[in-house]
Amino acid sequence: MISIKSDREIELLREAGHIVYETHQYLKPFLHPGITTQEIDDLAAEFIISKGATPSCKGYNGYPANICISINDEVVHGIASKRKLKEGDIVTLDICACYKGYHGDSAWSYPVGNISSDAKYILEHTEKALYEGLKVIKNGCRVGDISHAVEEYANTYHLGVVKELTGHGVGNHLHEEPNVPNYGKAGTGPVLRTGMVIAVEPMLTLGSPDIYMLDDDWTIKTDDGSLSGHFEHTIVVTDDGYEILTKE
Numbered sequence: 001m002i003s004i005k006s007d008r009e010i011e012l013l014r015e016a017g018h019i020v021y022e023t024h025q026y027l028k029p030f031l032h033p034g035i036t037t038q039e040i041d042d043l044a045a046e047f048i049i050s051k052g053a054t055p056s057c058k059g060y061n062g063y064p065a066n067i068c069i070s071i072n073d074e075v076v077h078g079i080a081s082k083r084k085l086k087e088g089d090i091v092t093l094d095i096c097a098c099y100k101g102y103h104g105d106s107a108w109s110y111p112v113g114n115i116s117s118d119a120k121y122i123l124e125h126t127e128k129a130l131y132e133g134l135k136v137i138k139n140g141c142r143v144g145d146i147s148h149a150v151e152e153y154a155n156t157y158h159l160g161v162v163k164e165l166t167g168h169g170v171g172n173h174l175h176e177e178p179n180v181p182n183y184g185k186a187g188t189g190p191v192l193r194t195g196m197v198i199a200v201e202p203m204l205t206l207g208s209p210d211i212y213m214l215d216d217d218w219t220i221k222t223d224d225g226s227l228s229g230h231f232e233h234t235i236v237v238t239d240d241g242y243e244i245l246t247k248e
Ligand code: MF3
Pocket: 056, 057, 058, 060, 061, 063, 068, 077, 094, 095, 096, 105, 199, 201, 232
């Protein structure tokens, strides 16, 4: 069952989402060559806690860090370490925070210094794919409408769509029903109603969409080493569209 949130719940989800947005804005100026992913993770935790929230990823199924930091061909779930960002990297911060029992979830991929035109391409078009997916959302739409819109945009720009990872419902739990795949058929899947809250999160690649997991049991990379982008917002469905919760 996909739950419909009350106005009070939506207000708390908005506050959680806002904290996630603010955490992104706070971290952005630190994303320069030489900073370690551990330093970024520490700054994130300190900031989230200063807002009265907790980092939802920490301890989730045993996840060891506070946020997910994935570089270049890493698609998701990179774990903080002594590794430093380098000029030309792209780095994805996937940030989840829990405020008064409600979660916000947003991922964003950023350039580190000057990046290649390939890197610019994956960032630009993965972000646009997210908004293409969001565009079709309103009361009565189906999950497959979102999936189809993202996939079609990715196909147009010859980007790989990672199939094994999906968006999801958000609420008291970080991951709720429904799954929101980034590929599929319009007019299929669960119907979305006003008050449902989901995270839409295209994960696209410059090459093959195939992925594998590292020995750390978390970090997921592209098989062929191609760059990956990941953009995610948590939104609430409204009568005639949607409201982004992970926003200003
Ligand atoms: N932000 C991830 C998502 O969108 C969840 C990461 S939590 C982790 O689903 F513990 F799995 F890393």
